[in-house]
Amino acid sequence: xxxxxxxxxxxxxxxxxxxxxxxxxxxxxxxxxxxxxxxxxxxxxxxxxxxxxxxxxxxxxxxxxxxxxxxxxxxxxxxxxxxxxxxxxxxxxxxxxxxxxxxxxxxxxxxxxxxxxxxxxxxxxxxxxxxxxxxxxxxxxxxxxxxxxxxxxxxxxxxxxxxxxxxxxxxxxxxxxxxxxxxxxxxxxxxxxxxxxxxxxxxxxxxxxxxxxxxxxxxxxxxxxxxxxxxxxxxxxxxxxxxxxxxxxxxxxxxxxxxxxxxxxxxxxxxxxxxxxxxxxxxxxxxxxxxxxxxxxxxxxxxxxxxxxxxxxxxxxxxxxxxxxxxxxxxxxx
Amino acid sequence: xxxxxxxxxxxxxxxxxxxxxxxxxxxxxxxxxxxxxxxxxxxxxxxxxxxxxxxxxxxxxxxxxxxxxxxxxxxxxxxxxxxxxxxxxxxxxxxxxxxxxxxxxxxxxxxxxxxxxxxxxxxxxxxxxxxxxxxxxxxxxxxxxxxxxxxxxxxxxxxxxxxxxxxxxxxxxxxxxxxxxxxxxxxxxxxxxxxxxxxxxxxxxxxxxxxxxxxxxxxxxxxxxxxxxxxxxxxxxxxxxxxxxxxxxxxxxxxxxxxxxxxxxxxxxxxxxxxxxxxxxxxxxxxxxxxxxxxxxxxxxxxxxxxxxxxxxxxxxxxxxxxxxxxxxxxxxxxxxxxxxxxxxxxxxxxxxxxxxxxxxxxxxxxxxxxxxxxxxxxxxxxxxxxxxxxxxxxxxxxxxxxxxxxxxxxxxxxxxxxxxxxxxxxxxxxxxxxxxxxxxxxxxxxxxxxxxxxxxxxxxxxxxxxxxxxxxxxxxxxxxxxxxxxxxxxxxxxxxxxxx
Amino acid sequence: xxxxxxxxxxxxxxxxxxxxxxxxxxxxxxxxxxxxxxxxxxxxxxxxxxxxxx
Ligand SMILES: [Fe+2]
Ligand SMILES: [Fe+2]
Ligand SMILES: [Zn+2]
Numbered sequence: 001x002x003x004x005x006x007x008x009x010x011x012x013x014x015x016x017x018x019x020x021x022x023x024x025x026x027x028x029x030x031x032x033x034x035x036x037x038x039x040x041x042x043x044x045x046x047x048x049x050x051x052x053x054x055x056x057x058x059x060x061x062x063x064x065x066x067x068x069x070x071x072x073x074x075x076x077x078x079x080x081x082x083x084x085x086x087x088x089x090x091x092x093x094x095x096x097x098x099x100x101x102x103x104x105x106x107x108x109x110x111x112x113x114x115x116x117x118x119x120x121x122x123x124x125x126x127x128x129x130x131x132x133x134x135x136x137x138x139x140x141x142x143x144x145x146x147x148x149x150x151x152x153x154x155x156x157x158x159x160x161x162x163x164x165x166x167x168x169x170x171x172x173x174x175x176x177x178x179x180x181x182x183x184x185x186x187x188x189x190x191x192x193x194x195x196x197x198x199x200x201x202x203x204x205x206x207x208x209x210x211x212x213x214x215x216x217x218x219x220x221x222x223x224x225x226x227x228x229x230x231x232x233x234x235x236x237x238x239x240x241x242x243x244x245x246x247x248x249x250x251x252x253x254x255x256x257x258x259x260x261x262x263x264x265x266x267x268x269x270x271x272x273x274x275x276x277x278x279x280x281x282x283x284x285x286x287x288x289x290x291x292x293x294x295x296x297x298x299x300x301x302x303x304x305x306x307x308x309x310x311x312x313x314x315x316x317x318x319x320x321x322x323x324x325x326x327x328x329x330x331x332x333x334x
Numbered sequence: 335x336x337x338x339x340x341x342x343x344x345x346x347x348x349x350x351x352x353x354x355x356x357x358x359x360x361x362x363x364x365x366x367x368x369x370x371x372x373x374x375x376x377x378x379x380x381x382x383x384x385x386x387x388x389x390x391x392x393x394x395x396x397x398x399x400x401x402x403x404x405x406x407x408x409x410x411x412x413x414x415x416x417x418x419x420x421x422x423x424x425x426x427x428x429x430x431x432x433x434x435x436x437x438x439x440x441x442x443x444x445x446x447x448x449x450x451x452x453x454x455x456x457x458x459x460x461x462x463x464x465x466x467x468x469x470x471x472x473x474x475x476x477x478x479x480x481x482x483x484x485x486x487x488x489x490x491x492x493x494x495x496x497x498x499x500x501x502x503x504x505x506x507x508x509x510x511x512x513x514x515x516x517x518x519x520x521x522x523x524x525x526x527x528x529x530x531x532x533x534x535x536x537x538x539x540x541x542x543x544x545x546x547x548x549x550x551x552x553x554x555x556x557x558x559x560x561x562x563x564x565x566x567x568x569x570x571x572x573x574x575x576x577x578x579x580x581x582x583x584x585x586x587x588x589x590x591x592x593x594x595x596x597x598x599x600x601x602x603x604x605x606x607x608x609x610x611x612x613x614x615x616x617x618x619x620x621x622x623x624x625x626x627x628x629x630x631x632x633x634x635x636x637x638x639x640x641x642x643x644x645x646x647x648x649x650x651x652x653x654x655x656x657x658x659x660x661x662x663x664x665x666x667x668x669x670x671x672x673x674x675x676x677x678x679x680x681x682x683x684x685x686x687x688x689x690x691x692x693x694x695x696x697x698x699x700x701x702x703x704x705x706x707x708x709x710x711x712x713x714x715x716x717x718x719x720x721x722x723x724x725x726x727x728x729x730x731x732x733x734x735x736x737x738x739x740x741x742x743x744x745x746x747x748x749x750x751x752x753x754x755x756x757x758x759x760x761x762x763x764x765x766x767x768x769x770x771x772x773x774x775x776x777x778x779x780x781x782x783x784x785x786x787x788x789x790x791x792x793x794x795x796x797x798x799x800x801x802x803x804x805x806x807x808x809x810x811x812x813x814x815x816x817x818x819x820x821x822x823x824x825x826x827x828x829x830x831x832x833x834x835x
Numbered sequence: 836x837x838x839x840x841x842x843x844x845x846x847x848x849x850x851x852x853x854x855x856x857x858x859x860x861x862x863x864x865x866x867x868x869x870x871x872x873x874x875x876x877x878x879x880x881x882x883x884x885x886x887x888x889x
Pocket of ligand 3: 596725726727728729730757758759762
């Protein structure tokens, strides 16, 4: 049967689910909140993992970083699955449009040789860095504590594969439509002296069992990598008449701006937590400082090679980013 | 497409040289599975990130448009009856949290499997399962505003006795190694049993006017086809990599078939008793989706690898005509302690049951309902006040009967470290005795109540701890939902604008 | 709607395009399927093959 309801208004007895009412009061909840808050199981886990009987399935002890209430952190972008994929579909469209344009005007083959080398030798091999970042992000998505955090990490992991694929596409385009340059880039990732520090950094990061520390260590390297390739070299490319480098770089730089929104928000939640804030601050400062030292060692040769190729003061830019990070750490502990 | 996909996805991997590979992938050796060549993993879908986001965004756009339209037009009033929503309460409380568990553990596979091909497939599935979690919540959120039983589903999944059945099932999978998880969830859950676990809820929705759930279900199923492929690819890959993998995989199939099959007991009673408008009987679904498609089809194909049908499958076949009746009869008597309601099957329902279960209903179960009819006449609807004993493995109350005798309760006992443990069936006993150290850890709701860990010693204490409110459970007739449903329909304009859909 | 075929089932881009009267990518198949049974052997730009390969 179907009924037509003319003007009847039914007052719904409930606005949302109990756990949201307990947390936010009796008000309607957003789709982000309904789909995210308190979703991770909280208690009465039946068995311990065979591969780690010391922990529960979800266990805050997987990291030294703690939040008194894990849901004090929420994603400033309010991404649940639907808005997330919608935003990424648009990003992918934009990347495709750029690549089509580069292709149709044959712009990549018209790059100055030195810039062509920057792309082939340094930029395209970063697809492996992105792939490593995916694995690290997946560890955070599994072992992180609280759905607001792990959801961001899971989407970030997927983004990383997207970035790797976008860089691969650049490699294919640069290689005149073949995968040759990708094979070449892999050899470089494994063998080139200038890339070994970065590869080592990623491999060592795979062994980090504390997801919070892993997140910070990845973020520190990201800030240096993205600062160098997609901000500094982007500018330099425009100055030196390599506009197509910049056309590619804009997409990764806007992705990174989006990525850092949730990471910064998480840092803020960590350091301002009324119960655990002091310990988190200390931990964040130490971890960042250690990671920065290691990341600078890893990226120094990359910047040096870029400078050899295009003389763009890349090494100086790396130092400038490092100073920004150090200042942020100093502000934390001040 | 294949080459492009391989270039984009596969070659991302490299051999680590600054750290040991076994430290990078520390979980893929202890289960005894041998993999010689990870590149042999085939991913027939060859979906890249741009194609994935494009199609998924399109699917969600369509789905949320339906949800919004339904909510705005008070679509809930066009359901067959409010009692239909009991199936959806069970779904939100029992299944949605499992989607989320799958999300988390496919992220684990996307990190811890050694090959980039399976890692990427697992990553896609991980975020798909997040999609299912959220679209299910968003689909059912609208019903929660008007009907009981939905409002505290998350806490209840962690606490309530009948929900420890699905929870312990998935906890079991998450605490296993990555390969066992692949067989448990990727293969057994997503391929072998999906048409008995997931699809019946969606068919029930389509037969009972629940357009949002139906739309959600179809939309999710298009992801499931990828998940089924991953599950099948996983099993083929493990079997082809090394002959020594075959007996390990076989034992996992044996375990996870029975483990998953026991969870479907909740689905069986839903199909036969909870839907106002029936789709098909449990027996028919079991015969079509399991006996015909899986035993008659899939296992014929798997025989090539030396895989045989699951152990204890004959016990499952033997109980296909009694399962749903036994389970519903138990839930009927315990629903005062549940977040769904039950009711006496009326004359039409009993006729349908007799027609669909000619060998068992009239003989074995009708007499129970006849007796209950007399109770009802005397104003004494029957509820059991005690607490049932639960199976140590599947955690269902010990209500099942001997495989060859539907009148004798089946009770198996095992001793571990001098302590006795009860299981409900040969299948559960076999699972227990294979890994007793695991199953002795189980958080059994009834034990926990006796130990005072569930809010207090009395039934009202426990129900308060479950967050169960007036109208969530017990008898449907005269319940809050029933009363509201009637008053909303009386207030509505009853001019028919269409006949039965 | 349910389609079954003994042993092997092939969906080609060409035949779908012919029937739809528009361009069709094989990936779009995912928007249309609800469930399937069998083994997806091939999925490329031109066709989808469901069959066992042994
Ligand atoms: Fe799912
Ligand atoms: Fe799935
Ligand atoms: Zn059992």
